[in-house]
Amino acid sequence: MYDVIVVGARCAGSPVAMLLARRGYRVLVVDRAAFPSDTVSTHFIHQAGLARLNAWGLLERLRATGMPALRRMRxxxxxxxxxxxxxxxxxxxxxxxxxxxxxxxxxxxxxxEAGAEVLERCGVVGLLFAADGRVTGVRASMADGGEREFHARFVVGADGVNSTVAARVGADVYRAVPATGFVYYSYFSGIDWSHQNLIRDERQFAACRTHDDLMMLVVMRKRDAYRTFRADPEAEFQAVFDHVAPEFGADLRANGRQEEPFRAIHYADNFYRRSHGPGWALVGDAGYHKDPLTGWGITDAFVYGELLAEQLHLGLSGDVPIDDAVAEYARRRDRDSAGVFGLTVAMSELTLSPFLASVLGAVSRSPSYQRKFFTMVGGGLSSDEFFAPDSLAALYDEVGTPPAERLLPADAGAH
Structure with a gap:
């Protein structure tokens, strides 16, 4: 009998398991994959996410893998x-x-290392329920082809957008915004660029240095271009760089060497899914998913995984009824993530709204507000604070924006 079973061992599940195991709870983690293994991903970790790794004693370990540090963004x-x-x-x-x-x-x-038991190549195929409907464990397909049942006081679904846990408990989506784009990415040698996130005419590319002295290059297009893109991804990928920033396109064509096949992400809609119930909770993309353009998936998995572990501890220790504690996790996640969700949805249109064009046009002329902008992007300032009318008024005053061009949140409806 475990205290908690965590389904999914990646960026949301392993931190939850680690933090609970460090508190002495008996934790089981199961995942279909064997590690190390790859998965489609934005890869990006913002400062707020690295701060969580640092607090857990893992940041120096990640740095020691040869991970490049990035200190300038465009x-x-x-x-x-x-x-x-x-x-x-x-x-x-x-x-x-x-x-x-x-x-x-x-x-x-x-x-x-914290004491959690981790079973790889172990996929959950069903949940166990008590007579009153409470989740009491999982039924899993084992690496040897057999099935086993595992029992626990609580089950956490950290198993991604297509969560088995969410499906088995009937977790409904209560806020959804249709996805607008798709992504292709790969890894290239022979080029040396700083971090870039550039958009023009509903085409976007991002560049970020990663392990093994490679550049991760990412292209995003609107969904109506998917069929054409898929028919000739090499040419279409290069064409985005040529169109958005010809100087980067020329460098990529002359010097870039693609080292691995393309990965494609035809991703799900942006959504919030009901993330708590009797004996269960969802964390990471299983409960809250958004467009990859702003690269907040891993950071949010860390931040809200830690929050869920804290709330589970309150419940498991008897300080608070466990279902109430986990309901508070979901409430706080929804409140604290709303700004990132809204900004991400707006940016994923690959065209700035008049409001965002007004604000960022002013920001581009103010070094101090550029720091504030990237501090918001990194998780050190909420979007509500950054876009507050008083803050924007001060920005517009500083750079001399004419009154007729000073758009505020009320002019946008929502940012």
Whole structure:
């Protein structure tokens, strides 16, 4: 009998398991994969996410893998450019883009070291329920082809967008925004670029240095271009760089060497899914998913995985009824993630709204607000604070934006 079973051992599941095991709870983690293994991903970890790794004693371990530190970022939409970096966030002065083969294995190892039992090549095929409907465990398909039942006081689904746990408990989606795009990415040698996230005419590319002296290059297009893109991904991938920033396109064509096949992400809609119930909870993309453009998936998995572990501890220790404690996790996650969710949905249109164009146009002319912008992007400042009318008024005053061009959140409906 376990205290908690965690289904899924990647960026949300392993931290939950590790943190609970460190408190002395008996934890089982199961995952269909064997580690190290790859998965489609944005790779990016913001400062707020690295701060969690640092608090858990894992950041130096990740740095020791040869992970490049990034300390300058460039965002552009058309000819509007915002460039710089955030102020330190909880002492963290860099961001990074680690390979998932490295990051996920590190997290799984940390969960094991903390005392969690980890079963790889073990896929959950069903849940166990008490007569009153409470989840009491899982039924899993084992690596040897057989099935086993595992019992626990609580089950956590950290098993991604297509969560088996969510499906088995009937967790409904209560907020959804249709996805607008798709992603292709791969890894290239022979080029040496700083971090880039550039958009023009509903085409986007991002560049970020990762392990093994490779550049991770990412292209995003709107969904109506998917069939054409899929028919000739090499040419279409290159064409995005040529169109968005011809100088990068020329360098990629002349010097870039693609080292691995393309990965494609035809991703799910943006959503919030009911993430708690009697004996169960959802964390990571299983409960809350958004467009990859802002790269917040891993960071949110860390932040809200830690929050769930804290709330589970309150429940397992008897300080608070466990279902109430986990309901509070879901409430706080929804409240605290709303700004990132809204900004991500807006940016994923690959065209700036008049409101965002007004604000970022002003930001591009203010070094101090560029730092504030990247501090918001990194998780050190909420979007509500950044986009507050008083803050925007001060920005517009500083750069001399004419009154007719000063758009505020009320003019946008929502940012």
């Amino acid at each position: 965002f552009a939409s058309g000819d509007l450019v915002v460039e710089g970096f955030a102020d330190p966030i909880e002492g963290i002065t860099e961001v990074c883009c680690p390979r998932r083969t490295v990051l996920d294995a590190l997290l799984v190892d940390a969960a094991r």
